[in-house]
Amino acid sequence: MRIGELASAAGTSTKTLRFYEEQGLLPAPDRTPAGYRCYTPETLTRLDFIHRGQAAGLTLAQIKQVLDIRDDGHAPCSHVRDLLDQRLVDIEDQLSSLAALRDTLTGLRDEASTIHPEDCDPDQVCRYL
């Protein structure tokens, strides 16, 4: 499988595949005599895993950690569990600060709708903010 084939099969770009290889997420594949990369179908499984990890909000560095553990012959289960748990904590934090921000902005906007521009204080930038 050449790089272009793999890229379209995985729904990504050749640029990205080379980048993943450089970052250690994909092992260096065999080469044809001309130097073309030659991928095996397992690479597709690996790419699917990477995509699922990204969909879960993991960074490439975190995904690489999991892959490295797997490549060492160990089951990455507990590490993945920790990563997902931490991600959940982070998401909860993000959710609550976003909700708070939404409430603040909603309040600001409601206030704004009762203000007339002509009441603006020339000494401040904007009454709305």
Add this chain to the structure above:
Amino acid sequence: MRIGELASAAGTSTKTLRFYEEQGLLPAPDRTPAGYRCYTPETLTRLDFIHRGQAAGLTLAQIKQVLDIRDDGHAPCSHVRDLLDQRLVDIEDQLSSLAALRDTLTGLRDEASTIHPEDCDPDQVCRYL
């Protein structure tokens, strides 16, 4: 007011103040004969506005737009309203996709707690993801 004074009064750094000036968020201040920046107290008002804008999740570029309108002698009200409304829409989007992600991850983790590592399929990277 010199730059260090202003920075600590505004709760920021001198680097940031120079950066804001370079980005057009702060007007170029007067200089002492030695070339030191000399700020007037209004700069503090302007910085507070910038901070409120950031707290509302606006980018520096958006804040600059508002400031530019104000500096042109116009009231930026309607522009600010649009910015805040758009920001609210974006926040709602973020909130719902984060909530969806949280539910997915919670499901994944619950599933994971009922799996034993020894059941892992050696052909996949990880059953949890």
Add this chain to the structure above:
DNA sequence: GTGGACTTTCCAGTGCAGGGCAAGGTCAAG
């Protein structure tokens, strides 16, 4: 033998909001 599609490498940039460091100038106190 030529055109076009594919591949290789390397270098550089994107957006966001600054941070770090160096080399030098300035100012007030002791």
Add this chain to the structure above:
DNA sequence: CTTGACCTTGCCCTGCACTGGAAAGTCCAC
């Protein structure tokens, strides 16, 4: 007269996940 705190500019660096482009090599069909 020196020390230390402050200021100046300039330039590169951070993290994240790519993306773009250039110059060159390869492969296959016509």
